[in-house]
Amino acid sequence: MDKSVDVVIVGAGIAGLVAARDLVRTGHEVLVLEARDRVGGRLLNAELPGGAPIEVGGQWVGPTQHLAMALIRELGLETHPTHSAGRHIAELGSSRSEYTGRIPKVNPLALIDIAQAQLRLDRLGRQVSRTEPWRADRADVLDSQTFDTWLRRATHTPQARAFFRLVTEAVFSTGPEDMSALWASFYLGAGGGLDSMIGVKGGAQQDRVVGGTQAIALAMAEELGDRVVLDSPVTEVGWGDAGVRVRSGGTVVRARRAVIAVPPPLAARIRFTPGLPGDRDQLVQRMPMGRVIKINVVYDEPFWRAEGLSGQANSDHRPLGTVFDNTPPDGSPGVLVGFLEGRHADVGSRLDLADRRVQVIEDLVGYFGPRARTPIDYIEKDWAEEEYSRGCYGAFTAPGTLTRFGHALRPAIGPLHWAGTETATRWAGYIDGAAESGHRVAQEIGLALAPIASTGDSA
Numbered sequence: 218m219d220k221s222v223d224v225v226i227v228g229a230g231i232a233g234l235v236a237a238r239d240l241v242r243t244g245h246e247v248l249v250l251e252a253r254d255r256v257g258g259r260l261l262n263a264e265l266p267g268g269a270p271i272e273v274g275g276q277w278v279g280p281t282q283h284l285a286m287a288l289i290r291e292l293g294l295e296t297h298p299t300h301s302a303g304r305h306i307a308e309l310g311s312s313r314s315e316y317t318g319r320i321p322k323v324n325p326l327a328l329i330d331i332a333q334a335q336l337r338l339d340r341l342g343r344q345v346s347r348t349e350p351w352r353a354d355r356a357d358v359l360d361s362q363t364f365d366t367w368l369r370r371a372t373h374t375p376q377a378r379a380f381f382r383l384v385t386e387a388v389f390s391t392g393p394e395d396m397s398a399l400w401a402s403f404y405l406g407a408g409g410g411l412d413s414m415i416g417v418k419g420g421a422q423q424d425r426v427v428g429g430t431q432a433i434a435l436a437m438a439e440e441l442g443d444r445v446v447l448d449s450p451v452t453e454v455g456w457g458d459a460g461v462r463v464r465s466g467g468t469v470v471r472a473r474r475a476v477i478a479v480p481p482p483l484a485a486r487i488r489f490t491p492g493l494p495g496d497r498d499q500l501v502q503r504m505p506m507g508r509v510i511k512i513n514v515v516y517d518e519p520f521w522r523a524e525g526l527s528g529q530a531n532s533d534h535r536p537l538g539t540v541f542d543n544t545p546p547d548g549s550p551g552v553l554v555g556f557l558e559g560r561h562a563d564v565g566s567r568l569d570l571a572d573r574r575v576q577v578i579e580d581l582v583g584y585f586g587p588r589a590r591t592p593i594d595y596i597e598k599d600w601a602e603e604e605y606s607r608g609c610y611g612a613f614t615a616p617g618t619l620t621r622f623g624h625a626l627r628p629a630i631g632p633l634h635w636a637g638t639e640t641a642t643r644w645a646g647y648i649d650g651a652a653e654s655g656h657r658v659a660q661e662i663g664l665a666l667a668p669i670a671s672t673g674d675s676a
């Protein structure tokens with residue numbers, strides 16, 4: 218089957234759908250080809266016992282994520298605050314503390330150490346350009362070391378090192394030794410600094426979407442109607458001056474422009490003819506995805522709240538290093554959501570489901586006591602096993618990538634435009650960044666396809 222449109226979009230995640238919606242509004246004929254049998258990509262709802270939706274993919278939005286918030290409002294969706302009242306639990310080293318507010322109880326020396334390193338990190342985040350991090354002052358120095366090397370130099374106490382490892386895994390879903398210090402600085406800057414990224418009130422975890430975040434994608438797909446075609450993995454993209462020729466199974470779509478709205482490692486699996494320029498290919502060879510298994514453990518009620526606990530817990534030695542209360546807004550059933558991140562996800566994914574479940578529940582018992590041992594449901598998703606994600610929360614770069622090939626991340630190549638949260642300049646890796654990238658490519662294409670305005674002169 219052959220089809221012809223103005224713009225073909227590969228991928229019906231937030232980035233692809235936002236781009237499609239903008240382009241339709243500016244009068245373009247659009248077709249979105251989505252590999253899966255559903256829209257939303259890294260956003261996916263599952264069901265709690267009783268039928269309420271619960272996210273197994275991306276879920277939180279925060280007040281400085283203006284594009285995500287605007288999209289949610291525009292689609293007629295609502296948010297509700299993440300439950301965070303009560304004492305949080307922090308296990309750093311051999312000590313366990315329960316605390317309210319932002320800062321866990323650690324010894325004063327470690328506290329000063331953490332505060333000083335955070336100050337330096339936030340300063341770096343502000344200094345490194347969000348659009349061209351490779352041009353930052355000392356970009357070559359930052360990009361020639363891992364974030365771990367940078368952290369080891371910036372901290373002096375074991376607790377501070379443990380704290381930043383935990384935070385890195387929670388934010389980047391990989392270890393600090395895997396990632397360039399320049400990438401870490403860029404990413405933290407793009408999210409408004411460390412507090413903004415790890416915080417609940419005022420931070421990236423402040424709110425949840427009523428109906429689950431996949432509702433954002435579903436609402437856009439409904440608007441787009443039969444312009445979104447599911448079960449259509451794109452395998453080949455031919456491109457040239459005349460436009461593009463995109464193949465999915467027996468379908469060939471011809472268009473003037475294409476938007477590739479898939480994570481970088483998956484873009485690298487599409488065959489482009491002619492082959493892409495070397496810089497672009499070298500870049501996507503070097504942008505692996507982080508790794509996470511996200512687990513919602515369901516209880517008949519949120520029993521921890523009655524004990525004055527918020528449900529928020531962190532540990533530098535448990536595999537389930539980060540936990541939040543994920544109970545629906547009406548308070549039932551009780552849900553704790555936890556994450557196996559980075560190396561903990563490597564190990565966890567090699568266990569079979571029953572053993573992984575035992576390990577996860579034991580960690581919850583460690584945090585919240587014996588009542589955590591009797592859940593009524595256990596809902597997990599291992600994102601590295603997903604053929605069309607191959608990891609999450611997003612991609613990152615190892616040392617030597619941004620300074621050598623970062624310039625090839627965003628610019629269009631002929632009729633090919635690159636979207637996806639990894640290409641964002643604010644909140645890269647988040648729903649907000651995906652929305653930014655969708656708006657950007659729609660603008661690029663709008664400009665490229667706009668008829669050249671007549672000057673009124675006749676030749």
Ligand SMILES: Cc1cc2nc3c(=O)[nH]c(=O)nc-3n(C[C@H](O)[C@H](O)[C@H](O)COP(=O)(O)OP(=O)(O)OC[C@H]3O[C@@H](n4cnc5c(N)ncnc54)[C@H](O)[C@@H]3O)c2cc1C
Pocket residue numbers: 227228229230231232233250251252253256257258259260273274275276277278449450451452478479480483487509511600605606608609610611636637638639646647648649651
């Ligand atoms: C467990 C988890 C927790 C997260 N937590 C949060 C959070 O709390 N807050 C937040 O803001 N973000 C969070 N994120 C990240 C957020 O989900 C992503 O940043 C965002 O959804 C990315 O959108 P995207 O459109 O750029 O990419 P994707 O959602 O990955 O969309 C890409 C689409 O392309 C499709 N595709 C891939 N290859 C092909 C192909 N060859 N042909 C056709 N289609 C193809 C895929 O199926 C997918 O639908 C989380 C993600 C995960 C997985």
